[in-house]
Amino acid sequence: MARHVIIGAGTAGWNAITTLRELDKGGSEIILVSEEAPYSRMVLPYYLAQSIGESHVYTASSSRLAELKVETRIGQRAEQIDSAAKKLVLEGGGEIEYDNLLIATGSSPLKAPVPGADGDNVHSFWTLSQAQTVTAGLRKEARVAVIGAGFISFTILNALVNRGAILTVVELESRILPRMVDETGATIVEKWLAERGVVVRTATKLSAIEDKNGAKLLKFENGPDLEADLVIMATGIRPNIEWTRSSGIEINSGILVDDHCRTNIPNIFAAGDIAEGPDIVTGRKAVHAIEPTAMLHGRIAAANMAGDDTAFAGSLLMNIVDVLDLEIASFGAWDDPEAEAFEAVQPDRPAFRKLLFRGGRVVGAVILGKTRDIWTTNDVGMLKGLVYTGVDLSDWKDHLRHNPFDVKRAFLAAGTAGQLLSKTVLGRPSVPAGEIAISS
């Protein structure tokens, strides 16, 4: 019986487990090594908002894992890989032999490297335990400073506002969401937030966090000091690759994987935030530290670990977040400087659409509008479909140049749905994880 060792119980690891069991119905050994119990990082903001309880956060209980015939080493860390002997070495000395190894150890949050960053009431919001700390410690009308105005920061703004926090968001770069929307989009979002009482300070560099009368005093290289009761650091993430460096695995920004999620070493796969795999739009390798890529990688890696020969065309960079009922999403090469960009903006509604074309193909898109505004938010999935299929829109290009909001008819007329029916991931019907049949 083949033995699959999976390191990491996040989205990539969990999807690998369910996919393996969909395919082999229990006919292999799976050992899960993970520092933390399996939970979904994606739903932590809803836990912070107190719209769900802690039990809702977990993806698999220990009894569920047992049903799936998964042996667990929860609370343990992988230390080293001996690929010649096909062994994983654990911290504290244990060893596990593997036939296939999946590295899905995710990424860790970075804190701005300033004095006081490790002090009391300065937290990242990344792991469940950090989420527990912030959720429990947040008082109504607390003054909260969020350092960083990227995707992670924006996923928790609603929760913080709804819990009655008084918010200031600080960003080093000249605009908010610098890796998700362009200048036009960022300007709309900044205005939207300002109108709703969220203070945003861009182009502002934090220099120190001091203590003052039981509160935190934030000092900046430019701009006035800021007093806060709680500081949340959302200043980027970094793949957890350090421990793999001695293994001979090829690393760039992340662990390099091919279109089967294989590393350069036989029988070692990588998936999710830690993996640097093909990008469907550019064809180049990139780290896409997003939930959909972790899911995709996890499923592809598992299919190949199970002995299938399953390639994927690449992962698609995409993000969606709403802040106080303003919807913001971007796809693919939304910042491609060489693409033709067709855009339309209604600053006061607000509504914004940008389509990026290379030849007859949409390679990226930005969409922004009120959540309640059906016109703006209806087409999110279709934009994904257009970028994912790369369907030929030559006949529609002129029309979309002038009407970038009119995506739906172009999507329909280009036969995108027909292409999608054959462009699936594993080419097999989905099975809800709760209904996976395990042979006894």
Place this chain on the structure above:
Amino acid sequence: MKVLKIIPDRCTGCMRCDLACSYEQTGTFQPSKSVIRISSFEGHTSYAPYTCLQCDEAWCLTACPVEAIGISPVGAKVVADDICVGCKLCTIACPYGTMFYDIDTHKAVKCDLCGGKPACVEVCPTEAIVYEDAEQADWVGPFAAERTKAPAGPLAGVS
């Protein structure tokens, strides 16, 4: 399995499917809350409804981080409201554009085939939507292409 087969040539654009769908799904007659949506072509002289194909390898189902999307006895992919947290991952995962989000309930919404008695089919006066055994197909694509491809120059058919 039985699917919603759409024969757009028969559609008159009366929007009864939109109304019935929104009423069935949300209790209000509000086309903006329908999960079947009519598009118009050729200056509002031809129309076609479009909705979830219930694709086999369902993007929404695999994308959901909390397993809120399951498969009903009639084969529809359905959202469990008590499990959905409203994170919208399914709305960007579904490349067909047939996952919706209800701002009033903060949940994802999609076609559930009304448990096997689709309201859109029942109210369609011209049998432009039928519920029968068929392979999934791009029902609307060829119809839309015929009505929007101009022979040359600007897109004459596009309103």
